[in-house]
Amino acid sequence: MSNVNIKRLVENIRSGTNSYTPLVELVVNGIQAVEQRGAGDGLVEIDVLRNGQPDLTDRLEEVDGFVVKDNGVGFTKRNRDAFDTLYTDLKAADGGKGFGRFTCLKYFERVKVKSTFAEDGSFFDRSFRMGLGNEIVVDEKVAASDATDTGSEVEISGIKSVKFPDKGLDVISRVVVERLLPYFVDKERVCPRIVIRDHRSTTPIALNDYLARDNTQIIELAVENPTFSFPSTDGDRTFHVRVFKFFAPRASKSKVALVAHRREVTENPLQTYIPEFAEEFFEPSPDQGDAKGRNFVIKAYVFGDYLNENVSLERGEFRFQSDSDLLNGISQTQIEQRAAEIAQSAVGAEISERRLRKDARIAKYVETQAPWHRILSKEVDFSGLPMSPSHQEIEIFLQKKKYEREVSTRTRVSAILNADEGDDLGDQINSVIASISETSKSDLIHYVSMRRCVLDLFGKALELGPDGKYRSEGEVHDIIFPRRADSDGLDYNDHNLWMLDERLNFASYVISDKPTEASSLDRTDVTVFNRPVVFRAENEPSNPVTIFEFKKPQRDDFVNPSSKEDPVNQIVRYVNLIRNGKVRNSKGREIRVSATTPFYGYIVCDLTPKVNEWLEFEQNFTPMADGMGWFDWRKNIHLYMEVISWDKLLRDAEMRNKVFFHKLGID
Incomplete structure (x- = not known):
């Protein structure tokens, strides 16, 4: 008589099991019962x-x-x-834990047993059900039997909470075969015939036939070196790998399974370790070639005493850690990684072909989309990327490798600076400088490539839109420098002032279309206070001030006498506001100027006939030699002004960068 709190025991069954676990447990018990009987006609029916x-x-x-x-x-x-005994050791020699039957009650409401056994030359029937309270065996009945053979019948029914994951007989058969394949392929112990059926089918499916010659759906592949070893706290432990093809796969993933006592315990995708296992494989027909054939996946089964010794009570996991295991010395990840490499050797040609396709995909991305990674892409290992990586995945991977290299370089520089001088100091410095140079090349390529994209977008912005109208000055303005922003809130990479003048990349303070203490009408589009960043100088009166004003492409109404948007007058007025100390920076500090502080004013607009006439006869500007702009010098306020066309702005920026685009092959 038992006295076990079965409800609590079942509730405490840990993860790692699923609704297939009870079925596998009962089939294994059936196999063991047949082996115990010793008959040559063993049969297990589901x-x-x-x-x-x-x-x-x-x-x-x-x-x-x-x-x-x-x-x-x-x-x-x-x-x-x-x-009737919790943790019985009856089947300990065969890996029995004395606990598996309790997983039946985790997933099913009822467990019923009917059996015929022999004793002293007579046959007896025994029936009972598995209790849900404190008794494991309840409602037991034993009586003499008219049967002429022994056997058992165990029913599990009333599935709990969730649906069983599969319904089709062929699918259920496939899962059971995969979980119990070690029994089917054991060369030392013959597996009894196992069949499965339901009331809808008159023809049962024989699971053994999955490996039969006339209906081969599972084939073992030859492996040159199927064993490997790891050192552990109690000496080296050896593992053996067997690799199989599964045709017409239930799922399109190749797996690595760890086995304990001839039962699959865990399985994980092989692509976790080798991404090229992500897709199914294809075997062409011997007669019709690629026109007809079968898909298959790979499954690698790992055996070893270490696994047998460390399987959990529920057979759903192992007692060692997944990643690093200081106590046992060997982790699940280590075992699966080596097994994946052995599985790879079984289908090496196809894996190599897939890697070539991946490498070609990465090379095309770098060549056409990210040339700044050319140097780095030749040096890093892409084996960790998915089989068909997206552009985003490639870029993130390369950025990570770039960052790792930069960290390594900074660490080496720090070590050199903190170390005592030695004979090899020169060699160390040269090595680090070379590393820095390669990183700098990649950054420069990326920077120049982005300039090409910016100029393409800018050229597009100058074209007529779908509505037959030109973009507003705001849209083209934002490409050069975001409106209503200043350099205190922007990174230097967030503007494209280099389109106007390369020197503006080093401007220390910028106001863009942002009201100051002056009237909102008295504001220019971009005001730049130049100060060489390298000297970290203060706000010195001798530093020049540069002012820009943008006008919408093809707009020329600002030259009308009634217009309040005369850009020449706006720049002159703004210069006077600055000279009179009425403009302050974002921190409230006055912009310091002197009587001789130089000012540069630039107006960017389309030079229509109306604008050209206005500049020549009303503003007294002088035409530039290329005919695409005008200039003037207001010596009393030390202001030099230019009026240039949008086309000139784009053309000059392209000319300044053309040689770089050509060197990169992106012109």
Whole structure:
């Protein structure tokens, strides 16, 4: 008589099991019962129990449970007493934990047992069910039997909470075969015949036939070096790998499975370790070639005493850690990584072909989209990327490698600076300088490539829109420098002032279309206070001030006498505001100027006939030699002004950068 709090015990079953676990447990018990009997005609049968209405899609009812029958030795008193004992050691020699039957109650409401056994030359029937309170065996009945053979029948039914994951008989068969494949391929112990059926099918499926010659769906692949070892706290531990092809796969993922006592315990995708396993493989037909063939996946099974010794009570996981295991010395990740490499050797040609395709994809991205990574891409290992990486995945991977290299370089520089001088100091410095140079080349290529993109966008912005109108000055303005922003709130990479003048990349303070203490009407589009960053100088009166004013492409109404948007007058007025100390920076400090502070004013607009006439006859500007702009010098306020066209702005920027674009092959 047992006294176990079965409800609490079942509730405390840890993760790692699933609704297939009880079925596998019962099939294994059936196999062991047949082996115990020692007959040569062993048979294990699985009946699928269904419940509810058929699904409108596949016309199948949901799975409610299973009945597993065997012609083994039956529930003798010894076997019955072991069933009634928590953690029995009856099957310890075969890896039994004395606990597996309790997983049935985790997923199913009912467990019923009927068995015929032999004793002293007579046959007896035994029946009982598994209790849900404190008794493991309840409602037991034993009586003489008219049967002429032994065997058992165990029913699990009333699936709990969630639906069984599969309904089709072929799918369920495939899962059971995968979980119990070590039994089917064991060369030292013959597996009994195992069949599965349900009430809808008159023809059962024989699981052994998955490996039969006339219906081969699983084939073992030859592996040159199937064993590997790892050192552990109690000496070297050896593992053995067997690799199989699974045709017509239930799922399109290749797996690595760790096995304990001939039962699959865990499985994980091989692509976790080798991305090229992400897709199915294809085997062409011997007669019709690629026109006809079969898809297959790879599954690598790992065996070893270390796995047998460390499997959990529920057989859903192992007692060692997944990643690093200081206690045992060997982790699951280590084992699976080596097994994946062995599986790769079994299909090496296809993996190599897939890697070539991946390398070509990466090379094309770098060549056409990210030339700044050319040097780095030749030096890094891309094996960790997915089989068909997206552009984003490639870029993120390269950026990570670039950052790692920069950190390494900074660490080396710090070590050199903190170390005592030695004979090899020169060599160390040269090595670090070379590393810095390569990184700088990549950054320069990236920077120049971005300039090409900016100029292309700017050229597009100067064209007529779908509505037949030109873009506003705001849109083209934002490409050069964001409106209503200043350099205190922007990174130097967030503007493209180099389009106007390369020197403006080093401006220390910028106001863009942002009101100051002066009237909102008295504001220019971009005001730049130049100060060489390298000297970190203060706000010195001798530093020049540069002012820009943008006008919408093809707009020329600002030259009308009634217009309040005369850009020449606006720049002159703004210069006088600055000279009179009425403009302050974002921190409230006055912009310091002197009587001789130089000012530069630039107006960017389209030079229509009306604008040209206005500049020549009303503003008294002088034409530039190329005919695409005008200039003037207001010596009393030390202001030099230019009026240039949008086309000139774009053309000059392209000319200044053309040689760089040409060197990169992006012109």
